Amino acid sequence: MASTRSNLIGGPGTLAVLLSPALVLFTLFLVWPALNALLVSMSSWTGFSPESKFTGLENYANLAGDARFWKSLKNTFYFVIVGGIGHFFFAFLFAVALHRPGFKGKKVFQTMIFFPSFVSAVGVAILWARLYDYNDGLLNRVLRIFSGQGVNWLASENAMDAIVIASIWAGVGGQMVLLLAGMKRIPSDILEAARIDGASEWQVFRHVTLPMMKDVTYVALSLWLIGSMQVFGLVQALAGPGVPVDMETVSTYQYAISFNARDNIYMMGRGTAMAVALVLCIVLMVGALRLAFGKRELEY
Amino acid sequence: MRGFPLLCLGVGVAFLLTLSLDVFQRNLAHPGRETIIFASMWAPGEPMQDAYARLFEAFEKEYPRYRVEPRWDGRWVLPAIRPRLLTGSDVPDVLGTDRESLRILAQEGFLEPLDAELDALPHPDDAGRKLREAFVPSLLERCTLEPPPEAAAKMRKGTYLLPSGTWTTFIFYNRAHYERFKLPIPKTWSQFLDNCRLLDEAGIAPFAADRDVYAGLWSDALLRRAVPEETLQATVEGAPGAPRFDMDPRYRAAFQAIRDLHRPGWHIEGWRGSQWPAAQRLWVGGKATHLICGSWIIRETLEYKPNANVFRIGGFLCPALDTVDSDGRPLPLGDPSAVDASLSGHALLKGGRHREGALELLRFLARRSSGEMLAKIGKEIPTIAGAPFPSELEEIRADLQAAKTIYKGGANTYAPKWAKFVWNDLYQQFFMHADERDPRYLSVEAFLKKLQQSTDAYRAQGGEAGIR
Numbered sequence: 001m002a003s004t005r006s007n008l009i010g011g012p013g014t015l016a017v018l019l020s021p022a023l024v025l026f027t028l029f030l031v032w033p034a035l036n037a038l039l040v041s042m043s044s045w046t047g048f049s050p051e052s053k054f055t056g057l058e059n060y061a062n063l064a065g066d067a068r069f070w071k072s073l074k075n076t077f078y079f080v081i082v083g084g085i086g087h088f089f090f091a092f093l094f095a096v097a098l099h100r101p102g103f104k105g106k107k108v109f110q111t112m113i114f115f116p117s118f119v120s121a122v123g124v125a126i127l128w129a130r131l132y133d134y135n136d137g138l139l140n141r142v143l144r145i146f147s148g149q150g151v152n153w154l155a156s157e158n159a160m161d162a163i164v165i166a167s168i169w170a171g172v173g174g175q176m177v178l179l180l181a182g183m184k185r186i187p188s189d190i191l192e193a194a195r196i197d198g199a200s201e202w203q204v205f206r207h208v209t210l211p212m213m214k215d216v217t218y219v220a221l222s223l224w225l226i227g228s229m230q231v232f233g234l235v236q237a238l239a240g241p242g243v244p245v246d247m248e249t250v251s252t253y254q255y256a257i258s259f260n261a262r263d264n265i266y267m268m269g270r271g272t273a274m275a276v277a278l279v280l281c282i283v284l285m286v287g288a289l290r291l292a293f294g295k296r297e298l299e300y
Numbered sequence: 301m302r303g304f305p306l307l308c309l310g311v312g313v314a315f316l317l318t319l320s321l322d323v324f325q326r327n328l329a330h331p332g333r334e335t336i337i338f339a340s341m342w343a344p345g346e347p348m349q350d351a352y353a354r355l356f357e358a359f360e361k362e363y364p365r366y367r368v369e370p371r372w373d374g375r376w377v378l379p380a381i382r383p384r385l386l387t388g389s390d391v392p393d394v395l396g397t398d399r400e401s402l403r404i405l406a407q408e409g410f411l412e413p414l415d416a417e418l419d420a421l422p423h424p425d426d427a428g429r430k431l432r433e434a435f436v437p438s439l440l441e442r443c444t445l446e447p448p449p450e451a452a453a454k455m456r457k458g459t460y461l462l463p464s465g466t467w468t469t470f471i472f473y474n475r476a477h478y479e480r481f482k483l484p485i486p487k488t489w490s491q492f493l494d495n496c497r498l499l500d501e502a503g504i505a506p507f508a509a510d511r512d513v514y515a516g517l518w519s520d521a522l523l524r525r526a527v528p529e530e531t532l533q534a535t536v537e538g539a540p541g542a543p544r545f546d547m548d549p550r551y552r553a554a555f556q557a558i559r560d561l562h563r564p565g566w567h568i569e570g571w572r573g574s575q576w577p578a579a580q581r582l583w584v585g586g587k588a589t590h591l592i593c594g595s596w597i598i599r600e601t602l603e604y605k606p607n608a609n610v611f612r613i614g615g616f617l618c619p620a621l622d623t624v625d626s627d628g629r630p631l632p633l634g635d636p637s638a639v640d641a642s643l644s645g646h647a648l649l650k651g652g653r654h655r656e657g658a659l660e661l662l663r664f665l666a667r668r669s670s671g672e673m674l675a676k677i678g679k680e681i682p683t684i685a686g687a688p689f690p691s692e693l694e695e696i697r698a699d700l701q702a703a704k705t706i707y708k709g710g711a712n713t714y715a716p717k718w719a720k721f722v723w724n725d726l727y728q729q730f731f732m733h734a735d736e737r738d739p740r741y742l743s744v745e746a747f748l749k750k751l752q753q754s755t756d757a758y759r760a761q762g763g764e765a766g767i768r
Contacts, residue, residue: 154511
């Protein structure tokens with residue numbers, strides 16, 4: 001009896017009992033909805049009908065021929081690439097500055113740079129909408145002092161750049177914190193050794209710091225890719241409720257197709273196909289990033 | 301280890317308790333009263349929400365057996381109630397929304413037609429008359445929805461909405477400017493352009509606009525001035541003998557008129573990047589003269605408390621287009637007196653738990669006093685027969701009463717997928733990129749040609765039924 005009891009405790013039975021609540025919830029709220037979404041993406045469904053009609057890959061074929069979808073994907077990639085360059089440029093800049101020994105007021109600056117990350121996407125959009133206002137916005141008031149004329153920040157030719165700038169302001173703190181943590185992990189004697197050997201600061205950064213931060217940089221880039229490909233809140237709040245085609249991203253177009261109340265057309269099947277296509281894009285891009293970074297860790 | 305199953309049990313119980321509270325708390329908090337759930341397109345803070353809240357309070361005083369639980373879901377009321385409709389749990393009894401939004405619900409069989417009730421239930425104010433007679437007949441008639449072929453099994457032709465308010469498109473203008481420069485109310489498009497020219501020369505922008513927020517109202521208004529609505533429908537549907545967008549001079553005239561609005565300096569500076577309601581603020585501040593909008597703009601401008609020396613609101617119908625000829629003969633244009641009427645109202649949802657109470661509420665909302673309250677606070681054009689017009693709308697009342705035609709509602713009514721997939725993006729490009737130096741510029745001819753080609757492709761694909 002005692003040996004049976006001792007076999008149960010810590011054995012496969014215990015493992016199953018401990019894992020089961022999480023597995024049940026995971027299956028119920030993640031796996032099942034994902035599989036259901038795949039099914040919906042292959043159906044013609046308004047989202048209001050109890051029934052739907054299976055259409056196979058028709059929704060995906062329609063997406064392939066939908067110029068507006070490709071335009072929204074182009075806008076999304078623009079945000080990912082240009083926004084990514086901006087985010088990581090400033091994140092590295094701030095992280096390197098804050099990592100320097102003897103930098104006074106480190107905590108204060110760190111808090112100030114990180115603080116916008118606490119503001120929700122809608123809050124960021126409201127703030128920047130006021131800043132971008134052509135007539136009364138602070139940015140144009142300052143520009144008019146120097147150049148006599150303002151910029152139409154939210155006109156179609158400038159809108160994506162305006163969104164990128166707002167996004168950098170809001171999100172650079174998060175990346176900075178991650179990169180700073182990565183820099184702090186590097187043993188200081190390695191950096192000292194490099195400096196003693198005559199390396200300049202740029203050479204230390206380029207040949208020592210960056211390679212030793214490879215894993216952290218990979219994580220930060222992956223998180224940026226996954227988040228930015230799904231950019232929605234900032235665009236919808238800044239340009240909505242009807243986001244113009246010139247500013248549309250895949251997520252906002254998907255939202256317009258699936259839930260749009262403005263033209264009373266609801267195409268949940270096509271919207272879900274868009275979501276699945278987006279997930280596939282993200283998976284491929286993160287996979288490509290993994291290949292680019294390679295598997296080998298730097299050993300020291 | 302012993303505590304773990306207890307912990308799981310505790311969490312499970314708490315989870316189930318929170319789920320069930322949604323259903324039971326209503327009975328616990330309001331014993332002996334039936335709760336009528338009213339899902340509304342009005343958001344908290346809007347004047348109409350205030351008007352309805354007062355009406356619900358009055359209803360509950362008069363009918364203590366009932367209480368009304370409003371859900372102020374805003375314009376996303378349909379997506380908000382969708383989960384409840386699909387699961388059948390806690391379905392609202394009454395839905396307050398606009399007519400066009402109801403189509404999808406009617407086609408899916410979620411709405412009850414109200415024709416029998418309109419004839420069976422008594423008039424809320426006048427004994428001996430029917431509920432049907434409480435409404436303005438021409439507006440009640442527009443609340444009839446017909447099923448498309450694919451929805452014939454789930455929907456029949458019927459009245460699905462009891463109208464509570466309507467709004468109409470006008471060109472609203474700043475009276476202070478018109479009086480200062482002694483401008484006449486234009487009756488034709490060329491007179492309108494002359495007024496705009498004079499305003500521009502005086503240094504005032506003729507138009508206020510936030511990007512393309514209300515750009516569709518220009519095309520709606522001018523297309524209806526160009527051709528009767530049936531003609532436009534025939535063009536979209538490709539009926540035999542119907543005029544083509546790229547061939548009929550009336551369509552050219554309508555879009556040339558829109559192009560005329562984009563003369564340099566005629567819109568407020570920065571309009572292409574302007575975010576709603578920036579244009580309204582500038583307009584009310586006297587920086588521009590005209591703003592095309594629905595009549596709801598009246599209640600919105602009141603909130604700015606404008607300085608009467610700088611801004612006073614007035615409105616006129618879109619002026620008639622000048623004569624359009626073909627082979628020396630004038631072509632028939634649209635009715636210059638015609639108006640559009642976008643309706644909002646109340647619908648009865650199937651699956652609601654308190655049908656009797658919901659019908660009592662609908663009768664209460666059909667009273668003249670209720671119509672007066674909604675018109676007075678919400679500044680909507682009343683749909684209840686005998687309810688007074690709000691004073692701010694008196695100027696446009698004459699136009700509404702003189703209208704020979706009330707439009708069906710445009711392409712969104714008879715070809716919504718054409719409107720979404722063919723029209724919207726192309727028109728937005730045409731409207732927003734009016735500068736010839738803009739790489740996305742479309743001339744009137746290029747736009748009409750593209751529109752016709754896209755319409756032909758849409759029909760080749762099967763029209764409305766072909767887009768899924």
